[in-house]
Amino acid sequence: MVVEMLCGQIKYVEYNFISKIWKEVLLQFGEFVSRMNLGDSEKRCKWCNFFEESIEHIMWRCELARWGWCFLARWWSLGSNFLNIRNFSVEYLMSLHGGGIISHIWRMVVAEGAASNLVPFVDDPIWKVNPQGIIKIHYTKVNNDFWKFKRINFSFVSVVDGAWVQNDYGVLVGGIGGNIKDKSRAIIYAFYVPVNARDSLAAEFEAIKHVILISSSRIFEGGKILICSDSSQAISSVKSGIFDGLQVVIRNKDIKEWVDGKIKMGYVPKYLNEEANSLAKYGLKRQASASYWAQ
Numbered sequence: 030m031v032v033e034m035l036c037g038q039i040k041y042v043e044y045n046f047i048s049k050i051w052k053e054v055l056l057q058f059g060e061f062v063s064r065m066n067l068g069d070s071e072k073r074c075k076w077c078n079f080f081e082e083s084i085e086h087i088m089w090r091c092e093l094a095r096w097g098w099c100f101l102a103r104w105w106s107l108g109s110n111f112l113n114i115r116n117f118s119v120e121y122l123m124s125l126h127g128g129g130i131i132s133h134i135w136r137m138v139v140a141e142g143a144a145s146n147l148v149p150f151v152d153d154p155i156w157k158v159n160p161q162g163i164i165k166i167h168y169t170k171v172n173n174d175f176w177k178f179k180r181i182n183f184s185f186v187s188v189v190d191g192a193w194v195q196n197d198y199g200v201l202v203g204g205i206g207g208n209i210k211d212k213s214r215a216i217i218y219a220f221y222v223p224v225n226a227r228d229s230l231a232a233e234f235e236a237i238k239h240v241i242l243i244s245s246s247r248i249f250e251g252g253k254i255l256i257c258s259d260s261s262q263a264i265s266s267v268k269s270g271i272f273d274g275l276q277v278v279i280r281n282k283d284i285k286e287w288v289d290g291k292i293k294m295g296y297v298p299k300y301l302n303e304e305a306n307s308l309a310k311y312g313l314k315r316q317a318s319a320s321y322w323a324q
Contacts (some may be wrong), residue, residue: 032210042052045192050196055079061179064306070284074091074132076091076093077091077092077093089184091198094113096123098112103233104160106161107125108139121171123136128301130164130168130303131164133300168300172301174198176301180311183237183255183293184254185210185212185217185253185254185255187210187218187256187257188207188208188257188304189207189236189237189239189240189256189257189305189309190205190207190233190236190305190306191203191204191224191228191229191230191233191234191235191260191263191311192204192205192208192232192306193231201226201227202226203223203224203225203232203311204221204224204232204312204313204314205220205225205233205236205311206221206236206306206307206309206312207239207240207305209243209244209254215323217322218318218321218322218323219308219310219321220312221315221319221320222315222319223313223315223316223318224312229260230262231273232262232265232309233258233263234260234263235265236258236309237256237294238284240256241256241267241284241287241288242279243255243257244290244292245280253292253293254292254293256288256294256295257294257296257297258294258295258296258297258302259299259302259305261296264294265285267285267294268285268288270283270284270286279291
């Protein structure tokens with residue numbers, strides 16, 4: 030159901046006006062669906078008492094719903110075109126902010142309203158006037174804290190990601206990307222490579238293998254390297270040494286033996302893995318491998 034797509038398991042927060050309005054929109058939608066199931070769908074909208082009640086009207090056309098969407102449009106600087114679509118579309122609304130942590134928070138706002146209790150900084154005054162600004166500030170702090178610990182304990186830190194799509198010709202294509210940084214956060218190696226991968230997990234595994242292969246063939250003076258992936262399943266496969274039922278060998282050595290030595294595996298949340306994600310998407314578009322070592 031559309032209401033499940035919008036709300037999931039999120040609880041409502043009645044801390045400001047827009048949240049109350051959005052709650053009313055969703056409750057009205059739920060009541061309408063219930064009446065439809067009972068064969069009674071001819072009633073007029075209980076808010077405006079003028080137009081016939083429908084999913085389209087409740088979620089998009091009614092003056093109260095429009096007020097809520099206009100508020101969000103101004104608040105998030107979406108521009109006048111935001112309200113010009115003819116039909117209500119959850120997919121369209123969710124896609125208005127393209128990616129990364131801003132997109133993640135925006136989807137919470139669409140699902141619940143302005144005061145989602147899943148957003149950790151709703152009480153910050155900046156949130157009410159510049160949501161994208163406070164998200165970037167918060168993200169920068171979380172990102173710095175997360176990687177600071179890794180840099181303390183490892184001489185080099187790598188991030189990797191895999192991407193996988195079906196192209197316009199129906200062919201499955203994969204891409205991998207990532208980089209390796211030293212303790213000063215300087216990039217010493219970066220790559221974006223097209224790969225044959227049947228799904229996103231296979232692409233992620235190939236990205237990890239790529240860095241293990243590079244690390245095993247290059248002498249890193251001083252110590253350990255941490256490879257971070259946002260796929261816990263791929264990390265588990267590397268540690269077990271088995272992928273797709275087969276033992277994985279790199280340079281005549283079981284892959285799990287590599288990660289028992291100076292190479293270690295770590296998990297990174299997707300929203301903190303944007304660099305590698307962007308490089309993996311570049312890999313999707315490549316016809317040939319691209320990799321670079323710092324001079």
